[in-house]
Amino acid sequence: MTQQTGGLYVALLSIHGLIRWRNLELGRDADTGGQTLYVVELAQALAKQPGVHKVDLITQRVVDENVSTDYAKPIEKLTDNLRIVRIDAGPEKYLAKEELWDYLDIFTDNLTAFFNDNNRYPDIIHSHYADAGYVGSHLASLLGIPLIHTGHSLGRVKRSRLLASGLKATEIETRFNMSRRIAAEEQTLATAERVITSTRQEIAEQYELYNHYQPDQMRVVPPGTNLNQFTPSTGTELDSPLRAELTRHLKNPDKPLILALSRPDRRKNITALIEAFGQSARLQELTNLLIVAGNRNDIDDLEEGAQEVFHQIFIAIDRYDLYGKVALPKHHHRDQVPMIYRITAASGGIFVNPALTEPFGLTLIEAAACGLPIVATEDGGPQDIIMNCKNGLLIDPLEPETIVNALLRLLDDKDLWTKSSLQGLQGVQEHYSWEAHAKRYVKIIKPIAMRSEKLLRKPITQRSGLYRDRAIVSDLDQNLIGNEQSLKELVVLLRKQRTRGYFIIATGRRLDSALKLMKKHRIPEPDVLITSSGTEIYHAPKLTDDTAWARHIDYQWTPRTVKQLLASYPGLKLQPNIEQSRFKISYYIDPEKADIEDIKQLLHQEEQAVFVQTAFGQFFDILPLRASKGMALRYVVERLNVPLETVFVVGGSGADEDMMRGNTLAAVVANRHHEELSQLIDIDRIYFSKQPYAAGVLEAIEYYDFFGSCKDPREVKQVDNE
Known part of the structure; x- marks a missing residue:
């Protein structure tokens, strides 16, 4: 029964993790992270919206000497219309999300009893993640309450990442209950009236993999950003000790800064930005480049992927002789990031995200909230951000000249820089604040709660098994x-x-x-x-x-030795660096001069464990065995x-x-x-x-x-x- 007389009653289900109103233990474990912060901030923002009478954030109750007693309280009230409700889910001890599956039916029955005892039922149930989706879909069917869902991450995509890390399919099933998770996600999609995502790309790349995906049920509502932490530059940041520390290796530290801030991950494409900077004398004349790429003491202590990224960065800096023009600080703290944005904005600089793939682009929103114009990859989330905020330019991350052109356009046109800065500040308030998020959210759920909108489901084609075959x-x-x-x-x-x-x-x-x-x-x-x-x-x-x-x-892969052995071999010429990689040595081959069997014999005699191949009669590759x-x-x-x-x-x-x-x-x-x-x-x-x-x-x-x-x-x- 919809209860509109007193306003909307919204129940947010976020079952796993440790949830309380204050002193969130973010990062304590894999279950207490971004989703926890999101649902807490969503609940607080919703409770302030006109027309919302009551918000319950519902999670598991935990009685465990290893965690705070806060998580054992059945009810934790923040305001008159906002509380955390903790429901027993089998054992009282703290359970990770992978261990919760056997107890979700108990949780569902206990939550149903809670609603019955209070003699009031939510107008909307909003489930977060697959476990809550399982509970929410059962409640929606049992009580006739419309279901809204947010996946946060999806099992089919998570499985791909786990496979990439080296886990076997059987191990993934055992450790992560993946089959049950994906089945629950299918069930949730078959039940939910609306599914809320952060970006359009998330829909295309993740939800479309599911049988029960319905295009008309999807809605894009970007998460809110803490605008109390990320605030506009005042200009005084140029006198800060942090600015002096960041720019201490630069020859002319007073130039505007081009800022890139990301993990040292190959997908972030930092090297392309350095190459673009190195190829443009004009950019080097006008600006300095500031690359904040995680923290490091010794590069040799980093994991191999990060080592390779730094190797490429240093090669690019050396190739274009950018010493004194590029700053690459070794350390920074997370709480210094807002100041780094403001320092860049005060210098008249620009924030650049040249990533090969960028599902959302939180750093772009943070930069915009500090008044910093942006240049960003045309892949994924940045398209939405720049469309909404009109505060920068999109570039092709695979074409360095597009990075140069976009940066110079903003640097040479001061009016455009100022307009982008101001529009970014306004756009973040309108589209990416928690108030903006909550307003859009209420606009979506209100007609669902009033039963004036209902999803018309299209016929689906069911696959025979859980996975593609x-x-x-x-x-x-x-x-x-x-x-x-x-x-x-x-x-x-x-x-x-x-x-x-x-x-x-x-x-x-x-x-x-x-x-x-x-x-x-x-x-x-x-x-x-x-x-x-x-x-x-x-x-x-x-x-x-x-x-x-x-x-x-x-x-037994020794590429340097292989190159030395073939350095003077007739009919072989190394291809350009762009075609070489960590595990591939590529040559052009002249079949009239080079004998492939002879090359194989030579490498075998020198105890090189390699695999060789030719392609199109002119390319010759040497790979690990x-x-x-x-x-x-x-x-x-x-x-x-x-x-x-x-x-x-x-x-x-x-x-x-x-x-x-x-x-x-x-x-x-x-x-x-x-x-x-x-x-x-x-x-x-x-x-x-x-x-x-x-x-x-x-x-x-x-x-x-x-x-x-x-x-x-x-x-x-x-x-x-x-």
Whole structure:
């Protein structure tokens, strides 16, 4: 029953973690972090909204000597219309979210009893995360109360990240109850009237992977930002000790600062910003570059990914001789970040986020709240932020000249700089404050609570199992790319069948080169991207680096020795640095002068454990012994638990041959028939398409009935004949 006479009664469900109104123990464990802060601030903001009579933040009650007694109180009241309600969930001790699943039905019954005893039921239940979604969907069905849901993170995406870290699928199931979590998420999506996300990209990259995803149920409401902490610059920041410390290595510290602030993560693309700065004499004349990339004492003590990022940073600084023009402080504290933004704004500078992928972009909102114009990647969240705030410019993170052009445009046009600064301050208040968030939220839930809006669900196609059971694998060059019309048709098919099969790209190109080509031809981000001839693996949606694969192939790999051995070998010429990577040495080869078998013999005699491959008759790669496209593919599909028999590989060069041989279904498109793969024509389970490029891929998909029976018809006929 809706109770509108006294205003809305909203129940927020956030079951796991430790929740209280004051002194939040953020970072105590994996369950007490961003979600905890979000629901506490959302509850407080909602309770202040006109038309909201009552807000209950409902969580698990914890009686445990290892945590504060605060979490044992059944009711913790903050104001007359705002309280935390703690419900027993089986054992009284503190349970991590992975351990809660067996007790969620008890929690549901106890919460139902709480509502019955109080003789008042919420007008809206808003569940946060999968465990609360499970409870919320049951309550919605039992009590007839509309459900709103926010996932925060989703199981199918989390599973990909865990696989990338090296965990086996069986271990993930055991440790994280992943099957139950994903089933609960499907159930929640099938029940919720609205799903609230932070960005449009979150919908496309995460929720679309689910069977019960409904486009009309999604609403984008960016989370609020603490505008008491991030405040506009006053100009006095230029005299602060922190500013002197940050700029002490700069030759001319009074110039405007170009600020980048992020983790030392390859995806943050800091090196591209340094290269853009190094290639522009005008930028160097006008500004200094300030890179705040985490904290470090000794780079050798950092994890390998961060080491590699700093290695690239120092090489770029040295290549362009940027000493005295780039500041790279070793340490900073989180509570100094607002001041760093304000110092940059006071200097007349700009905040830059050149990330390859940026799902939300919290740093951009923080910078805007300090009056700092922004230049940001056109990927993901920054599109929404700049559209809402009109406080900066979007750039292509793969094209350094777009970074230069955007920065110079803001630096050379002082009126534009000032306008961007002021519009950022105003836009943050209107779109990214907690008050703005709560207003938009109430506007969404009010008609749902009053039953004046109801989701009209579209028919769905249910997959047979919890996970996708097949995969399409293709190279980029000469396979997907070559005919734009057929490529568009293939992309439409892949999107339509997204919940049925994985889409994997395996290319000899480096990550940045592959992303640039995919962007140019509007190829959607694959579920897995295998680059640098099988030496690097990245998982969607955030290009998560598969560190387990890197550890696996780094076996007796001595690239410096290999280069020395082949330094004067005739017919070999090293490709440019942009085509080299940690686990791939790439050459141009002249087949008239260089004998591949002789090279293999030479490397073998010198006890070099390597794998060599050629492509398109002119490229020659040397990889670690355990690395190749075929090895990487088998590693990936084993992690995804996809049988090789339902993996369809499209080959484009000799480098793809080891992906195609064996138990996979495979195809050679017509434009490659007479080249390096022609010898495969008599091999079982390899189809030679009559059409070229993506049209040949579509032809082979139909031939194998890939999204249906997924069989080689030649084998079916053979069985029938027997």
